[in-house]
Amino acid sequence: MMKKELGLFLLLVVISAITGAINPAFLSLVNLLNMANLIGLFGVFALGEGLVIITGGIDLSLGSMFALLGVVFVDLLTTYQIAWPLALLLVLLGGLTLGGIQGFLITRLKMQPFIVTLCGLLIYRGAARYYTSDSTRGFGYGDEAGTLGNIASGHIAGIPNTFILLIILALILGVLLHRSVYGRWLYAVGKNEEAARFSGISTGVVIATAYIISGGLAGVSTVLFVFYTNSVSPSSFGNFYELYAIAAAVLGGCSLRGGEGSILGIVLGTALLQVLQNLVNILGIPNSLNFAVMGTVILLGVLADQQLQARRRRQVSLAGLVRTVPKSILTQGQQNAPPRGAAALPARTGDHA
Amino acid sequence: MVKTPQAGEPVLELTGVGKQFGAIRALHAVDMQVSSGEVVGLMGDNGAGKSTLVKIIAGNFAPSSGEIRFDSKAVHFHRPVDARAVGIEVVYQDLALADNLTAAANVFLGRELKRKFGPIALLDHKAMAARALELFGELRSETRPHDLVKQMSGGQRQAVAIARTRLSNAKLVMMDEPTAAISVRQVEQVLSLILRLKEQGVAVMLISHRMPDVFAVCDRVIVMRRGEKRADKPIGDTSPEEVTALITGAKEAA
Numbered sequence: 001m002m003k004k005e006l007g008l009f010l011l012l013v014v015i016s017a018i019t020g021a022i023n024p025a026f027l028s029l030v031n032l033l034n035m036a037n038l039i040g041l042f043g044v045f046a047l048g049e050g051l052v053i054i055t056g057g058i059d060l061s062l063g064s065m066f067a068l069l070g071v072v073f074v075d076l077l078t079t080y081q082i083a084w085p086l087a088l089l090l091v092l093l094g095g096l097t098l099g100g101i102q103g104f105l106i107t108r109l110k111m112q113p114f115i116v117t118l119c120g121l122l123i124y125r126g127a128a129r130y131y132t133s134d135s136t137r138g139f140g141y142g143d144e145a146g147t148l149g150n151i152a153s154g155h156i157a158g159i160p161n162t163f164i165l166l167i168i169l170a171l172i173l174g175v176l177l178h179r180s181v182y183g184r185w186l187y188a189v190g191k192n193e194e195a196a197r198f199s200g201i202s203t204g205v206v207i208a209t210a211y212i213i214s215g216g217l218a219g220v221s222t223v224l225f226v227f228y229t230n231s232v233s234p235s236s237f238g239n240f241y242e243l244y245a246i247a248a249a250v251l252g253g254c255s256l257r258g259g260e261g262s263i264l265g266i267v268l269g270t271a272l273l274q275v276l277q278n279l280v281n282i283l284g285i286p287n288s289l290n291f292a293v294m295g296t297v298i299l300l301g302v303l304a305d306q307q308l309q310a311r312r313r314r315q316v317s318l319a320g321l322v323r324t325v326p327k328s329i330l331t332q333g334q335q336n337a338p339p340r341g342a343a344a345l346p347a348r349t350g351d352h353a
Numbered sequence: 354m355v356k357t358p359q360a361g362e363p364v365l366e367l368t369g370v371g372k373q374f375g376a377i378r379a380l381h382a383v384d385m386q387v388s389s390g391e392v393v394g395l396m397g398d399n400g401a402g403k404s405t406l407v408k409i410i411a412g413n414f415a416p417s418s419g420e421i422r423f424d425s426k427a428v429h430f431h432r433p434v435d436a437r438a439v440g441i442e443v444v445y446q447d448l449a450l451a452d453n454l455t456a457a458a459n460v461f462l463g464r465e466l467k468r469k470f471g472p473i474a475l476l477d478h479k480a481m482a483a484r485a486l487e488l489f490g491e492l493r494s495e496t497r498p499h500d501l502v503k504q505m506s507g508g509q510r511q512a513v514a515i516a517r518t519r520l521s522n523a524k525l526v527m528m529d530e531p532t533a534a535i536s537v538r539q540v541e542q543v544l545s546l547i548l549r550l551k552e553q554g555v556a557v558m559l560i561s562h563r564m565p566d567v568f569a570v571c572d573r574v575i576v577m578r579r580g581e582k583r584a585d586k587p588i589g590d591t592s593p594e595e596v597t598a599l600i601t602g603a604k605e606a607a
Contacts, residue, residue, distance in 0.1 A: 175473075175475070179475045179476055180473075180474070180475055180476065181465045181467060181474065181476060184454070184458060184462075184465060184476060185462075185463075187451065187453055187454060188451040188453075188454060188458075188462055190453075191451045191452060191453040191454070192449070192450065192451045192452070194449060195449035195450055195451050195462070196451065196462065196463070198433075198445070198449040199449070199462040199463030199464075199517075200434060200437070200463040200464075201462070201463050259451070259453040260453060
């Protein structure tokens, strides 16, 4: 299980080393800290997306959730002058609620995750644009949330707080996913929901919880992004961000079929994506190629991973065959091997005797 | 530990069990008994009522008429969980396993052992692996607790599924076509697993289409046809030919 993560880490190191060799500015402290900040920003909600993907589902609504929660958050602080701890709490609750609604639709009303969250994407974006009449919301010159802003976009000992927060959340979710009963159930439900149900697991609750966690983390990300950009334009804020999260999770070893993936993988996947974006800038590759580079790397990464897995499976099954075939057959040579199964059958089935 | 009943004591008793689905009579007045340490083969063609019978015993749905007694107490199951609570486990044909998890994880799925750190409960991997190894040992299977199920052979998967029933100390294990989808070599492993269960005083119901398997491990065979029990004989008093005739209807009853 750790092989994937190790491979990803090595890829990250190799790409960084090559980029750094071509342009040393890549490895400058300023650039590294800037990347750390972006990894933190994009990693937090990728963790939630990863959990959802492990259940075999998908959450396409994250970017629109940022827009809706973002305009509400700014409005609460500026127009309504609500104290920031309360505004923060409301935004987190908002994220949890949206996640809960999606989880309910998916598990109770048996709707497909893709459809539910696609509609979420459309609805939240539309709601955000209607709510603001399509106008950008920002903080102006007041000091509405100075303290929270300093926390969200600040740094400790030079390290961006967003990155520190990502590490803390990754550790918590890592324990949840890899060490707790819930995590084990999440994997079981993702791979074989029926088996999990037969084992007495409330699969609906397990799946819905993943969407709720994802929504909650979207709330956290909203606050981080609002203080990163300092304003929210409802038609573009967070556009495509859910795809970054999906890309990071897939690059990090999550299978869209469910049941596979790890927190470390998702964090490394996010880091790799940000490094790729950064190297496009640093190496002077036209910025318009940004997405193309990302797409190519993901495609190659997933392809390589699949080929390696298929090879490993072949080796395993080959080893299993050697173990079970008795010596007599092996010594008789290969000719006798193919009819073995078929030849043995009639002797054992006397049904029609 | 749950006390296993004395060998020979009836564990499951059905009296006049019937099931109607609207106008369709799927099952009619079935009487049967299964004792601890006994392996009973349940045979019949598709649509003969085998699955309905198994589903009633497993608590998937209630019978329309008749009585079920388990451990000499009348029982009424509303959900599969109720049946499992008294000690009835079903090993399904498609083996309800999560193949991305290890053998030990599957054995303990839904019943994980935990270690408490204050309010946080974490999985106790070590204890689960040790107990799973013990269970595989009892079944004389070489399955390793840390192996992923997706890397296992059909026989080993059966061992994992059967180890699950041992964990809960089930008194009755119903196996639905356990030998249907696996290679000939592994069939023997599975049959020996069934004999291990028998040794440990578990009552086993084997639902199978494979005559040789039934005659290899069963003490008794029950034949269903058109929703009725047509035969219930010790395996020594019958032959594959007779059972085939009973299944197809060439012979009405025995």
